[in-house]
Amino acid sequence: MRTLSIRLLGSSLALGLFAPACSEKDDDPGQTSNDPTNASDTEDGEDTNGDDPSAGSQSETGTPEDTGTPEDTGTPEDTGGEDTGANPFIQEPDGGGASIECDVWVQDCPEGQKCMPWDNMGGNSWNATKCSPLDDNPGQPGDACTVEGSGVSGIDDCDLAAMCWDVDPETNMGTCVGFCQGSEANPVCPDPNTGCSVTNDGVLILCLPFCDPLIQDCSEGNNCYPEENGFFCSPDASGEMGAYGDPCEYLNVCDTGLFCASAEVVPNCQGAIGCCSEFCDITEMNVMCMGAGQECTAYYEEGQAPPGYEDVGVCVLPQ
DSSP states (O other): OOOEEEEBTTTEEEETTOOOOOOOOTTOTTOOOOOTTSOGGGOOOOOOOOSOGGGOBBOOOOOOOOOSOOBTTSOSOOOSSSSSOBOTTBOOOOOOOOEESSOTTTTOSOTTEEEEEEOTTSSSBOOEEEEEEOOSSOBOTTSEEEBSSSTTSSOBSBOTTEEEEEEETTTTEEEEEEBOEEOSSSEEOSSTTEEEEEEBTTTEEEEEEBOOTTTTOOOTTEEEEEETTEEEEEEOOOTTOOSTTOEESSGGGSOTTEEEEEGGGSTTOTTSSEEEEEEEETTSTTOOOSSTTOEEEESSOTTTSOTTOTTEEEEEOOO
16 A cells, blocks of 8 residues: 655645554544554644634645645635635644745756655655755656655656656555646646645645545545645545544545544544544535534535535534
8 A cells, every 4th residue: 555645735645645643532542543654753733723614615735734625715725724714624734834945846956956845854744845866867747657765755766847656665666747837826737637736835736636526536546635726636545544533634544535624523533633524415415424413514615616616515513
């Protein structure tokens, strides 16, 4: 199983890509965190978004952080604890900000090097950037690739403005994925079936496939998670955890059809950063959510949903 972690701009994903640990429930000492790679020390998160879920919208795209709450502009993710109109359903780890040594947008490293995301804390979630050697015969987006050390080492054989993604920890092999083009204010992806997923405090800027959380139409091993610019396919790092109600800290540590929700909107989630809850279709009659007292609530504010996402809802406790 692949296990790396990603953090959205206010949201986090884990390597497996994504799998930083989640806090345990205080009322369940036998509950373990969903961290398939044992890399829970990469960042400590807090859910600071306890606003009225009926009034929020979402915002990220990678730490689906801060785990991907939608903003008032209709983008799915909150970038922090500020009052930005972010969707209060999504759990947002603190993270503490990224360590930036170079600019992944500008690629301002010396000739023969490229600016790459990596983990500078020995964990499994990209939290920094650095200049890394550029391979003499680099792979292009879509090509098979190999990393040196691990998927978060920041060293691979992909071309400038690309990185080795969805890395198998047993073989250190993955697929080259291109970075977003343009600028942070106006990101562009060449393939219209992909969008700019910005996660982990802006360290990860990847062109990833769009997806529908209600039908979970991603390729095997990937799930559909919310991020700042929409819903994107990202590797499932849930491991043996990730079921409904399991504690979580990163977006991609919940099973198919689930997302990492703020602790306040999931029953019996006290003592955890967040817990996995369900997506639901707000157009269906008499939706039965798994959690006692939860209701199927629109993910976006009225009129703020991007085209195609008008029916997306989440099972949450009324706030």
